[in-house]
Amino acid sequence: MSVTLVLAFALAVFVLSITPGPDMMFVVGNGLTGGRRAGMVAALGMSTGLVVHTLAVAFGLGAVIASAPAVLDGVRIAGAVFLLYLAVTTWRASGRQASEAQAEVAQPRRSLRKVYVLAMLTNLANPKVVLFYLAFLPQFLTEGPTAWPVTAQLLTLGAGFIAIGLAVDGSAGVLAGTLKDRLLRRVSLRRWLDRIVASVFGGLAAHLVLGTR
Template sequence: MELSIVLAFVVAVFFVSVVPGPDMLFIVANAAVGGRRAGVVAAAGMSTGLAVHTVAASLGLGALIQAAPQVLNGVRVAGAAFLLYLAYLTWRASRQEVSEAGDALELPKRTLRKTYVMATLTNLANPKVILFYLAFLPQFLTTGAGSWPVTLQFLVLGAVFIAVGFPVDASAGLLAGSLATTLFRAGSKVRRRLERVCAGIFTALAARLAADIH
């Protein structure tokens, strides 16, 4: 694999990563209700999902989808249902009573392990990530004498994608978490509004997936 191709891929991935998408919205939403650490952990979960997508793509996931298109619809349905579940949990949390004293001191408790698992599953359940991998990465593959095996090229490009994308996502999580910490100290009304906005984000992402089901 030529260095020029890898550098071109790095530039392309950077611009793809800084454009807000479903993954970044999910990270920001978790950071808004869980703080800076939740934002970084959510970014790590997304990167874990991308690692799984990388391995799957390198092992021929594209061939499976072409042979059985209904698999992709199944992923869409699962992803939409999961995001609706997250929207429900977040909306329910916004309706819980929190004392003004306790609310002014800290953000609502969120299990970082649960945040990580949710982020990973959300990424895995997003068929647009699968399609993106299958459409984007092959543009940077090389063939012919002296070329690396295609499987190895997929793995390398996927690793580069994660190495470039994770700092961008983590930075977004840190920024959103820092802002949320300040806003949550304003009182329970602000907390509830933030969590309802996050529930709306999860619902919108679910609707976006459901719209692609056919």
């Protein structure tokens, strides 16, 4: 994989990671109720779930593409449809995350072990994570005689996704534990972040449909 492609991937993942979604809301909620340690542990739990998703996608999707390279085009088209769906739903839902955060704050404080397990299960139970991986990762795959094996590329991209996501979610959890109520008042910030990520989803969908790299 080229340096340019890796940098583009890292930038895209960072933009997507900083946008509040279900995983980040869970992390932030636990940070607000349990403090900085709970926020960080929740982020680790989410990342553990992503490890499982990464392995499943890398070995399953990688094996299919290796035996039938044309499948990659089908995956890209299906991914574009799913990303477009995410763009529309994310834009429409912008600004509605505040009530979810407040509801999470109202829950009783959990043990760190329970926070970790619940975070992992929350991530694993979300089928949209695998669908998102199938939609997002293939557009950063390279082809040709000098390209890495597809499985190796997916594992590398997945590892990068997890590392960046953990850094962002962990920071959000720690920050939430520090700022607490002050963070909940930043509803307008979450609304605009939602709209930014909706635009990113839409751009990625167009990228897949056009077949550019």
